[in-house]
Amino acid sequence: MTILYDEGQQAIATESRRVLEARVDKDALLPLLERVGEYHRPFWDTAKEQGWTGLALPEANGGLGLGLAELGLIAHQAGRSISGAPFLTSSFGAAKAIELFGSDAQKLRWLPGLASGEIIGAVAFAAGPDALPPCPDVTFTDDRLDGIARGVSAGLAANIAIVYANGPGMRVLALVELAGTQRSAVPSFDNSRLIADIGFSGASAETLAAGDAARDAALHILALQAVVTAHEQTGGAEVLMEIARDYALTRKAFGQPIGAFQSVKHRIAELYGLVELARANCIHAAAREGAADFVTAAAAARLSATEAYDTAARDCIQIHGGIGVTWEIGLHLHMRRARSLAIEQGSSLFWEDVLVDQLAGEAA
Structure with a gap:
């Protein structure tokens, strides 16, 4: 697989973006910030309805038999829309643990429910x-x-x-x-x-x-989840870059759009570079599932996506100035999500250590 998507994968990306943009908006997400134990049920209902919950699970267990790349495309769009539930990643991780390391009885009992989304x-x-x-x-x-x-x-x-x-x-x-x-x-x-x-x-x-097999298995599950999370982070970084670009083209200061100032245009250009590096690393990592260097690729994707989303969240708010920190505009939703995702599946320090260990092992 190259770092480009084929026609079928592009169709998945287009359709998932259309569906999520129609069903998820910040006005529904803002109230969740003040409620403990609540999530955005329309998002999860949509995931179950569209079959995303079983996208990367085997057909024999109720899934669609696709792969990590296709699930990553859904996660990318979920990141753009700030999905209001973590189950796409968490249920996938649990399901893959059972699929890869569970007994036939465990697979029969749990995988169909996880694939349908009825079990979380x-x-x-x-x-x-x-x-x-x-x-x-x-x-x-x-x-x-x-x-x-x-x-x-x-x-x-x-x-x-x-x-x-x-x-x-x-x-x-x-x-x-x-x-x-x-x-x-x-x-x-x-x-x-x-x-x-x-x-x-x-x-x-x-x-x-x-x-020893338990730690290797756990690291593999973490790596699978990290790739899904990296796609979600990249989607969030991408939409923030677009929001910053559009605002810089319309907001004027001293008689011209603020995007004409080097301090702003260079920042947006740097965001573009970070997003594209993260996207390429995500696609590469998804394509390496099952290969000997999968964990190495997953660590690289995770690190680059974390940097992209963190930087985009910070810079987009700064480009907006005072309005960027208001409740109504909702950019803080991305800032909050960027910080949450930065520690789920392990922090950057953890993945840096994993990457060094993997590269040292390959060089030995």
Whole structure:
């Protein structure tokens, strides 16, 4: 695959953009900032209706049998529209963990529901700032989980979770049903992410992977999610670049559009470069799924997309001046989302370390 989309993929991008622009707007998203435990249900209903929830899952398990590139296109458009729910990424991560490492019985039980969107999945790997801790906070003993998984995106609404836990003398990747667990909402500046602390007290769980294979499996799932998130970040950066460009062409100062000033035009040109680098890295990473260098490509996509979205959110607001920080214009929705996505699936520091480790291993 090249870094260009084929005709079918372009059609997916065009149609998903048309649908999301018609059904998602800032007036529906702004109230969610002040409500803990709520998400934008029309977005998730649209995802289920359009089949996006099963886009990258096998047809045998109720999916559409497409790939990470196609799901990335949907995530890109979701980033442009500031999707009001995190499930597209979290359910995909949970589903891929079951597809790649689960038993036939686990696949039969969970994948059709995840593919249809009727079941929501979450991924609980992190402990504090570490996206993949050497000693997880949750323990796994005799097929039971104990402890607290903190800061889990989608945790308030998820039906199942994939948990990275501390087993007897080894790490374990476990599948757990969340009915009956204690969930505490974590209020944030982006409440539609439904972040929760999930408490386990002897919760029944099933093993997906154990030992060294558990960490490799968890890193692979994180990389898959990171590529989806990178597409979402790139979509957000792209639309902010366009908003900044359009405003700079119409807003006048000293008798001319502010886009005529070098300090503004150069900033927008730099945003264009960051967006295109991030886009190319995202397409490359999606195309490398299953290859030996997939994690390396995912780390590069994640890092470039984070830089693009963070920079675009900051610069777009600055180009707008005072109006850029008002509630009504809604640019803060992108700023909030840029900061939220920058830490989901691991921070830039985590992915920098992953990238260095992968490159050092390839060079050895």
